[in-house]
Amino acid sequence: MSLPVIAQNGVPQNGIANDTVHFNIEEFLATEQSKDLLRLTTAGSVDDGKSTLIGRMLHDARGAYEDQLKSASRGGQIDFALLTDGLRAEREQGITIDVAYRYFATPKRKFILADTPGHEQYTRNMATGASTAELAIILCDASRGLTTQSRRHAYIAALLGIPKFVIAVNKMDLVDYNQDVFNEICAEFAPFLQNASARDPYFLPLSALKGDNVVDRSSKMPWFTGPSLLEYLESVDTRTHSLEAPFRMAVQGVLRPDQTFRGYTGQIASGVIRPGDEVLALPSGRRTRVRRIVTFDGDLEVAFAPLSVTLALEDEIDIGRGDIIAAGEPPQSARTFDSTMVWFDSKPLDTARHYLVKHASHVVPAHVEAVRHRLNILSLDSEPAASLSMNEIGVVRIATSRDLFIDRYADNRLTGSFILIDRETNATAAAGMILSRARNAAENAADRVARLIRSFVPAGALLNLPAEDSAAVEELRRRLQGVWDE
Amino acid sequence: MSVVSSGMAWKISHLQALEAESIHIIREVAAEFQRPVMLYSIGKDSSVMVRLAQKAFYPGPIPFPLLHVDTTYKFKEMIEFRDTFAASLGVNLIVHSNTAALEAGANPFRLGTERCCGLLKTQSLLDALRAGNYDAAFGGARRDEEKSRAKERIFSFRDRLGQWDPKNQRPELWNIFNSRVEPGESIRVFPLSNWTELDVWQYIHVENIPIPSLYFAKERKVLVRGNSLVMPEQEFVRPQPGDKFEDVMCRMRSLGCSPCTGAIRSEADSVPKIIAELVTVRNSERENRVIDHDREGSMELKKREGYF
Ligand SMILES: Nc1nc2c(ncn2[C@@H]2O[C@H](COP(=O)(O)OP(=O)(O)O)[C@@H](O)[C@H]2O)c(=O)[nH]1
Numbered sequence: 001m002s003l004p005v006i007a008q009n010g011v012p013q014n015g016i017a018n019d020t021v022h023f024n025i026e027e028f029l030a031t032e033q034s035k036d037l038l039r040l041t042t043a044g045s046v047d048d049g050k051s052t053l054i055g056r057m058l059h060d061a062r063g064a065y066e067d068q069l070k071s072a073s074r075g076g077q078i079d080f081a082l083l084t085d086g087l088r089a090e091r092e093q094g095i096t097i098d099v100a101y102r103y104f105a106t107p108k109r110k111f112i113l114a115d116t117p118g119h120e121q122y123t124r125n126m127a128t129g130a131s132t133a134e135l136a137i138i139l140c141d142a143s144r145g146l147t148t149q150s151r152r153h154a155y156i157a158a159l160l161g162i163p164k165f166v167i168a169v170n171k172m173d174l175v176d177y178n179q180d181v182f183n184e185i186c187a188e189f190a191p192f193l194q195n196a197s198a199r200d201p202y203f204l205p206l207s208a209l210k211g212d213n214v215v216d217r218s219s220k221m222p223w224f225t226g227p228s229l230l231e232y233l234e235s236v237d238t239r240t241h242s243l244e245a246p247f248r249m250a251v252q253g254v255l256r257p258d259q260t261f262r263g264y265t266g267q268i269a270s271g272v273i274r275p276g277d278e279v280l281a282l283p284s285g286r287r288t289r290v291r292r293i294v295t296f297d298g299d300l301e302v303a304f305a306p307l308s309v310t311l312a313l314e315d316e317i318d319i320g321r322g323d324i325i326a327a328g329e330p331p332q333s334a335r336t337f338d339s340t341m342v343w344f345d346s347k348p349l350d351t352a353r354h355y356l357v358k359h360a361s362h363v364v365p366a367h368v369e370a371v372r373h374r375l376n377i378l379s380l381d382s383e384p385a386a387s388l389s390m391n392e393i394g395v396v397r398i399a400t401s402r403d404l405f406i407d408r409y410a411d412n413r414l415t416g417s418f419i420l421i422d423r424e425t426n427a428t429a430a431a432g433m434i435l436s437r438a439r440n441a442a443e444n445a446a447d448r449v450a451r452l453i454r455s456f457v458p459a460g461a462l463l464n465l466p467a468e469d470s471a472a473v474e475e476l477r478r479r480l481q482g483v484w485d486e
Numbered sequence: 487m488s489v490v491s492s493g494m495a496w497k498i499s500h501l502q503a504l505e506a507e508s509i510h511i512i513r514e515v516a517a518e519f520q521r522p523v524m525l526y527s528i529g530k531d532s533s534v535m536v537r538l539a540q541k542a543f544y545p546g547p548i549p550f551p552l553l554h555v556d557t558t559y560k561f562k563e564m565i566e567f568r569d570t571f572a573a574s575l576g577v578n579l580i581v582h583s584n585t586a587a588l589e590a591g592a593n594p595f596r597l598g599t600e601r602c603c604g605l606l607k608t609q610s611l612l613d614a615l616r617a618g619n620y621d622a623a624f625g626g627a628r629r630d631e632e633k634s635r636a637k638e639r640i641f642s643f644r645d646r647l648g649q650w651d652p653k654n655q656r657p658e659l660w661n662i663f664n665s666r667v668e669p670g671e672s673i674r675v676f677p678l679s680n681w682t683e684l685d686v687w688q689y690i691h692v693e694n695i696p697i698p699s700l701y702f703a704k705e706r707k708v709l710v711r712g713n714s715l716v717m718p719e720q721e722f723v724r725p726q727p728g729d730k731f732e733d734v735m736c737r738m739r740s741l742g743c744s745p746c747t748g749a750i751r752s753e754a755d756s757v758p759k760i761i762a763e764l765v766t767v768r769n770s771e772r773e774n775r776v777i778d779h780d781r782e783g784s785m786e787l788k789k790r791e792g793y794f
Contacts (some may be wrong), residue, residue, distance in 0.1 A: 025758045030763070032688055037500035100628050100636040103682045110500040112680055118762055124657060129661035186573065252513040257546035265542070267510040272496065296544040304496045308509035308542070321517050344657045358662055361517070419662050426666035428656040 038233060041129040041162070043122070043153035044139030049170045053139065053208035054115060057230065058104050060215040099129045108234040112357045123156060123377065123391040127342045127431055130160035131417070134238035137166045137229075142205070143174040146188045148378065154189070155380055158198040159340060159393070161413050161433065163238045165193070165201040168229065172221065173207040179223045197410070202236075203337040204229060218289050234274065242305045245280070246328030248272030248407070248415045250360030253321055255310060263294055263310035264319055269360070269414035271327065272304040273311075281317055282331065282405045288315040322362035324405045324415065331405040331415055336369060336438040340409070341396045343388040345422060345429035349396070350387065359404050359418035366420070369397040376400060388430070397438060409433035501689055505538065510661055510675040512542040512624070515675050516549050518621040518665035522675075523615070526579070527550040528564045529741045530697050531626030531678060533571075534686050537695050538677060539624075540575065551578040553614055553623070557606035558583055559593070559743035561719060567698040582614035594745050610649045615672065622665075622673045630682045640679045646662060646670040687764060691757040701760065703737040703752040710734070715751065719744040 044050040104114040114129030116122065130136060136157040140150040154316060157165065167189060175181040182205040193201050204213060204225055213220035215230045227235070249266040256262050273279070277290050292312040293300040305310045324331060343349055349368055357366040374385035374394040388394045398420075409416030420430040498506075515522050524539060527530045539548045554568060572579035584592070588604040594602040609782050615623060629636045639655050641663045656664050667673060678686070690697060709716040715736050736749040737760075754760045 025762045027756065029688065029691065029761065032684075033499055033501070035500050035659045036497055037503040069785070101680065102636065103630050103680075110685075128657050128659055132661075176749050212731065239496075253517045255543060255546045261545060263545075267506055294545065296541040302496075306503065306506050307498065308506040308513070310544070356666075358664065360662075361514070381654055414660060417660050417662065419659060419664060421664055426664070426668070428658075428664045431657065 033410055035105065035108065035110050037110050037112065038135065038236070038238065039112045039114070039133050040135040040137065040233070041116065041126070041133035041157070041158060042137045042139065043116065043126055044170075045141075045147065045149040045153075047116075047354045048139040048141045048150075049208045050115075050139055053168065053170065053206075053214065053229075054102070054113065056208050056211060056214050058102065060211070060230070075341045094109065094187040099125055106234055111233065122153070123342060123393060124344050126153065126156050127160055130157050130162055130484065131413075131431070133160075133162050135164040135166065135233070137168050139168050139170055140185065140189075141172045142169050142185065146185050146249060146469045150189075151380065152196060152377060154193055155196050156393070158193070158196040159433065161409055161416075163199060163241050164236055165198050166229065166232065167193075167201050167203045169203065169205045170208050172205045172212060173210050175211070177205070177207075177218070177220045179221070182224070182264050188214055195199055202226070204232070239305075240481075242270045242413070243272060245270035245412050246330075247273050247277075247326060248331065248412060249273075249309075249311070249325045250362070250415070251319055251321055251325060252321045252361050254319065261312065262316070263292075263312045264323075264325065264363070265308070265310045266325070268303060268305045268306040269304045270412050271326065272302060274302045275299075277327055279311075279313070279325050279327045281313075281319050282326060283333070283403055284318055284323070286315070286317040287312045288317055290314070293353055312391075322360075324360060326405070329413075331407050332386075332437045333403045334406050334437040335401075336397060336399045337404075337406060338372065338395060338397050338435045338438060339418075339432040340435060341388060341394055341420070341430050341432045343390055343392050343394070345425075345427050346390050347422065347425070347429070348387045349430070354423040356421040357398065357404070357432075358421060358422055359406065360415055362404060363421075364400045365423075366398055366400040366405065368401045368420075371396050395435065396432075399445060406434050406437065408436060501685060501692065504542070504681055504685060505689075507661070507680065508535075508538045509542040511663070511675065511677040512539050513620050514663050514665070515624065515673075516543070518663075519673070521618065521620045521756065522622040522624070523549045523553045523580075523618060523620040524548075524550060524624040525611070525626070526554045526568070527626065527741070528554065528560070528568050528571075528698060529626070530690060530701065531628065531686055533695050533697050534625060534681075534689055535574070535626045535678060536571075536577075537689075537693060541561045548575070551580050551618075553582065553618070553620075555607060555614060556581050556583045556612045557602075557610070557743050558588060559606070559745055561698075561700055561717070561741070561744045563700050564698055564741055567696075571696060578616070580614070582610060582617070584613065594743070599746055615648070620672065621667055622675055624675045624677060626678050627676050628681050628686070629676075629679050629751035636681070638676065640676055642674045642676065643667070644672045644674055647674070650674075684761070684764060687757065687761050690759065698741060700738040700741060703755045703759075704737050704783050705733050705735055706749065707731055708734050708736060708749060715749040717744060717749060730786070 042054065058115070100115045102115055104113070114133055116125040116129040129483070138150060138154045138157060154165070169182055169185050172182065180446055186203045195220055204226065205221055206213035206229060208214060208372050212220055213224070213228045214302055215228055216227050223373060248269040248271060250269060251264045251266050253265045254262065255265060273290060273293065275292055276292050278287060279290055280287050291314045293303045294310040294312055300309065319325070349371065351368050351370065353367065355366050355368070357364050371385050371387060372395040373382040374388060374392055376383050377393065407415040416434045418432045419428050420432060422429045524535065526536065536552065543549060551574065568579070584606050587609070592602055592605050597605070627635060629638065637652065639658045641656070641658065642650060643656055644650060665698045666674065689695070706717060707716055708731070710732050711729060715734055734751060735753055737752045737754060738747060739750050741747065752763060
């Protein structure tokens, strides 16, 4: 008869009473409550120092955290390796690991780090990790200069529309913390990043190994005065873009618990909404106003991305799962559109094959009408192609069997993206980022003008538009000009 | 939790961000699957998951049943809590036990823990899922629990035998999930994937979520075996030479079956005190004790082989 294993979760004999003297739980909980969340991803080639940097960051951030808690450290050593070992061990064993998520916190923020290894399958892995990231750290090795791999990583991250970039020029200790080396890399990289539409890159010289500019500003590089990596991560604002974008919410479901209530559930993809705001329901095209923003914790006066809410509307209109509730400039209706596509499946893209597009909460039959070109991942040039294979990136034209209401990915990451599902195998075959609606789409110019006028000008506003309200008139003219120019 | 706006910047806390993400996941499952079910283990993570489900469908009811796989060796307090909790929510609770194995006398002393868990948890769960013809099952597992979990998807595909293939997972981008399965296949869904243990406890605190009293320290009569404190609820847990009964201030850190789950010495009799304990004990007690850590890991692994 074998004895069951007993979980031995011991606690120090003296309990925690001594620690609580130094540890103010109310203060701690209040601080914790005020922290926000930043999702980030890292990219670098093997040996650029990614593990060292992550290990250092987790370790030092944690150290700062524990200080702040004023907890007795008990002289306990923190196992540095433990923090990143998972990924390294697996890499050494040759196991294909795609994305590993790590969680750490500082006194100011919580972080979710999508860590993707830099080997062969990086395209697919990076795309996955980058899709939810608000910030990317691109590593390069100062002693090797700017490499093709670093460019490639930055390119893919930019393609995935990550709002912020840190270009971490690592191993500065190997080049004697020389400002010229750093400046050269920046000067070479900056135009490339701009071409790749990487917004706002922050160039940072550091040494992951020695800890320069990781948590504390380095004394070895007095010529550099910007914030350290952690300072930057703690303070960077990544949400402005999604809050300033027009309101979008894909309807996930309809709640009708009784005769008196009908609400539409969804997670706000972008923008801000308040009771009383006018919204447009698509595909019906009906307009109404928000009556209530309902949550378990009470009605809200204002809601914004990325909150999950339930909207009750003023008018009874026919809305169901897959529909989009929008405000401001409306999304475009399209059945054919061009999209950047990252191919995942081992079965290559086949224009004769049946796929499904899942866009927001809408699933529709689709096929790939044409492959426009493929990205040469080495030269980053476009080249002609008839198909895309696993880990390849290209631009394709998608045709769906029903209208989708889309935004450009550059404008909206959630209503501008979709996945392609193989109908036969159910595999997630590819991820798409919408570039534009196809030019020859059904809507003619007159329809579009009419739709835009409807969407920008509240009903009746044109009738009593005061002649002296030149700002409104000017805005209208500007918008219409945009349409005419198209 | 209420939304705060500071100046012009709309800010939400990390807990609100996690909550919004989890609610989105739960709603997707309810909309896209024919027969979803939520695995309910009575533990703290389950309590949080159920609260998130309530929030996802408020003011409506939770539109799927909860499923508890009962080994029948749970603590009495847990079962009482489960029944009161389910009744107070008005949710449909399904309890499934492997009665055949129990009638054949399955218990951890006769079979060893591994086989016992295999029969009463894993097998029982797979039977229950098959019996209910469920195509999606929510679980409360978190990525921070273990390194191998760190790469599991939120929607985790299971083949007809209920198995997970870590090398062949569906890529998961943005908040778009692929729910397509053939008959007999299913998806395990982990809405708490991105929560840490500290997040869970904080959420319990902020939201005032009920959890079983076993989590809270009080004086309990336990068998002291070295560092382990055993609460002898089942008659087959017999005192051994060297055992002694003592009244000890203690609590459970995780809730499992009474013969196989030890208590820890603790003064933490409230959620804030548990959080304080978690934070201050973390370094010294978790990471520096290799044996405990290994053992915890292997326990987890065993649990997950089929259970998650
Ligand atoms: N001199 C120096 N070496 C570094 C630095 N960062 C990493 N290394 C070394 O570079 C090698 C590769 O680092 P590692 O973190 O394993 O790289 P990874 O493959 O990108 O994860 C190791 O030998 C590190 O010690 C640094 O800042 N300076």
